[in-house]
Amino acid sequence: MSDPLPQGATIGILGGGQLGRMLAMAAAKFGYRTMVLDPAADSPAAQVANEFVHAAYDNTPALRKLSERCDVITYEFENVPVATVASLSEQLPVFPPPEALESAQDRLAEKIFLNSAGISTAPFMSVDNDDDLARGLARFSGGVLKTRRMGYDGKGQRVFRSADTTAHEGAFSQMGGVPLILEALVPFRREVSIIAARAADGSIAVYDPAENEHRDGVLYRSAVPANIETKTRTAVDQAATDILTSLHYVGVLGVEFFVLDSGKVLVNEIAPRVHNSGHWTEAACTVSQFEQHIRAVAGLPLGDTNRHSDCVMENLIGDEVLRAPDLLAEPDLMLHLYGKTDIRPGRKMGHFTRLTGN
Ligand code: AMP
Numbered sequence: 001m002s003d004p005l006p007q008g009a010t011i012g013i014l015g016g017g018q019l020g021r022m023l024a025m026a027a028a029k030f031g032y033r034t035m036v037l038d039p040a041a042d043s044p045a046a047q048v049a050n051e052f053v054h055a056a057y058d059n060t061p062a063l064r065k066l067s068e069r070c071d072v073i074t075y076e077f078e079n080v081p082v083a084t085v086a087s088l089s090e091q092l093p094v095f096p097p098p099e100a101l102e103s104a105q106d107r108l109a110e111k112i113f114l115n116s117a118g119i120s121t122a123p124f125m126s127v128d129n130d131d132d133l134a135r136g137l138a139r140f141s142g143g144v145l146k147t148r149r150m151g152y153d154g155k156g157q158r159v160f161r162s163a164d165t166t167a168h169e170g171a172f173s174q175m176g177g178v179p180l181i182l183e184a185l186v187p188f189r190r191e192v193s194i195i196a197a198r199a200a201d202g203s204i205a206v207y208d209p210a211e212n213e214h215r216d217g218v219l220y221r222s223a224v225p226a227n228i229e230t231k232t233r234t235a236v237d238q239a240a241t242d243i244l245t246s247l248h249y250v251g252v253l254g255v256e257f258f259v260l261d262s263g264k265v266l267v268n269e270i271a272p273r274v275h276n277s278g279h280w281t282e283a284a285c286t287v288s289q290f291e292q293h294i295r296a297v298a299g300l301p302l303g304d305t306n307r308h309s310d311c312v313m314e315n316l317i318g319d320e321v322l323r324a325p326d327l328l329a330e331p332d333l334m335l336h337l338y339g340k341t342d343i344r345p346g347r348k349m350g351h352f353t354r355l356t357g358n
Pocket of ligand 1: 122144183184185186187188191214217256268269
């Protein structure tokens, strides 16, 4: 795309969750309209988008409507069918490119891609039956067994702490009999992630890495700056840059890493979209990850990624959202609620970022 999208142009967003909501809000800031497609009726993004298409991701009339009415398409959810994104990309620009989505949807393809781009991951092997699993557990002395597809927030995972010869029996069918991957258990010192963006002209901008704490496989908090050495920071930046370049990527990408005692990093996974561990950019940077993504897909110049403050972002999960009035009384705190009225355990209801000085 050579010319930037003019004001009044429409950005189509596949997926109507909180990420889509925050993208739609960022798009509105530049005078763009948004059309959101989501199979769920009252999705958080539908509440703020100009238009909402309530349909399945493979609904042909819905996709035709998007391709006729939008100027560019993006997505906020990595499990949108690749076929949907590929067919839309035949009619209009789709960013990030479908190849990025394809790699990110399958943990095996993702690791093969990363290793081929010279980026280290945990050792892994594909598991298609209990015998594969027994071999893998013996080879890695335990490991983390994950579904190759549709896993997120620690869902579809099982940890084996040793090469116990019986603990794994039946595990393949217990995980649904679907293709699996076994990863060696990484003795990481900390987990960090980085949000990086690439524009169509090849320019790249990276934010400071965040240090992440998970609870029950779900992101609980992200602190910036991460407590890492300069050489680790350089490795993280380089890996993100290499991934963006190899994929001819356009848009914002999240990359999660394990940091080892040696300071070396292994990529855990990539997310071809704005990412929960980048929500802090909304409060501590002039240009948030959401605005950055809109800039990239609209053909505008990438924005400044400088951080003006240290900060800690925390998710409000389930009834933690009831803390909202108390949080609002705090200075130097930005609260963001997602418009989800139905409070359920484990559901991400909002987040806040506390600025902690600099
Ligand atoms: P994932 O859904 O792959 O991001 O995994 C969720 C969380 O499980 C990660 O953030 C880690 O805390 C943990 N985890 C995942 N894979 C491994 C691994 N290979 N070794 C150790 N911990 C892991």
